Amino acid sequence: MNRLFIFISVFFLNACGVYECIDAKFEREPRPIDKVFNVDVTIDDAVFSKEVRCEHYYDAMCAERGNWWSIREVGKESKYQSSNVEYDHPKYGLIEFPVPDCLDMVEAREISLNHLLPKIAGKTHWLMDSKGNARVYKTHRNNPDSEAVKVELTVKINGREIHEK
Numbered sequence: 001m002n003r004l005f006i007f008i009s010v011f012f013l014n015a016c017g018v019y020e021c022i023d024a025k026f027e028r029e030p031r032p033i034d035k036v037f038n039v040d041v042t043i044d045d046a047v048f049s050k051e052v053r054c055e056h057y058y059d060a061m062c063a064e065r066g067n068w069w070s071i072r073e074v075g076k077e078s079k080y081q082s083s084n085v086e087y088d089h090p091k092y093g094l095i096e097f098p099v100p101d102c103l104d105m106v107e108a109r110e111i112s113l114n115h116l117l118p119k120i121a122g123k124t125h126w127l128m129d130s131k132g133n134a135r136v137y138k139t140h141r142n143n144p145d146s147e148a149v150k151v152e153l154t155v156k157i158n159g160r161e162i163h164e165k
Contacts, residue, residue, distance in 0.1 A: 021062035028058035033071070037105050040156040041085045041097055042133075048085040054102035071103045079103050084119075092149050093121040105157060113155065113164040120149050130164045 037052040053074040060067040072079045084096040096119040100111045117124050118137065125137035128148070135153045140146040155162050 023060060023067050026060075028060075030055040030057040030074075031069075032056075032074075033102075033106055035106060037102075038158050039085075039099050040154075040159075041099075042152070042154045043085075043087045043089070043095060043097065044152050046087050048087065050083060050085060050099055052083065052099055052102065052105070054106050071106050073099075073102045089120075089151070092151075095120050095151075097153075097155075100155075100157060100162070111157070111162050113153075113162060116155070125149060127164055 033054045033056060035054065037054070039050045039052055041048045041050075054071055055074050056069050057072050058067065059070040059079065070079050073082055076082065079101065082101045083099045085099065087095045087097070089095050098116050098118065100116065103109075104111050113130070113135070114127050117126060119125070120137065123139050125139055126141045127135060128138045128141070129136040133152045133154050135151055137149045137151070138146045
C-alpha cells in the first residue's frame with residue numbers, strides 16, 4: 001500500500017510539493033568547478049588574500065519552489081553563504097567584509113561594492129559614499145545622523161578591481 005501511495009503521490013500530487021520532498025531525500029555529490037578566484041581585500045593598509053573555490057550542488061528542500069543544481073563556495077551549505085575577510089580595525093573594531101558569492105563570480109556577473117555589506121562591530125553597514133578608494137559606510141541608509149565609518153577599501157577578484165554602482 002505504501003508503494004502505491006508513493007507512486008500516486010509522485011505523479012498526481014507533485015504540485016503540492018510531494019515530489020520535491022521525495023527528491024530532496026536523495027543525496028547528490030557536489031561537482032567541483034574548475035575555476036579558482038583570488039579575492040584581495042585591502043582595508044586601510046591591511047591586505048587580505050583569499051582563494052575561493054566553488055562547486056555545483058543540488059539545492060534540494062521540501063518546498064514547491066523545486067530542486068535544482070546551483071553554485072556555492074566549497075565548504076558552505078548554500079549559495080547564500082560566503083566567506084568573510086576579518087580585520088580588527090584600531091578605531092572601529094572588528095570588520096567582517098564578505099567575499100563575493102560564487103554564483104556571481106562563476107557566471108561573471110557584475111559585482112558591486114554596494115551589494116557587499118560588511119559587518120562593523122557586529123552591525124551591518126551600507127556603502128553611502130565613495131571617492132577613489134575612500135569609502136563611507138553607515139548602519140542606516142536613510143538616517144543622516146547615524147555614525148559614519150570611513151575606511152580606505154579596495155576589492156579585487158583575480159586582479160580586477162570591483163567598484164560601486
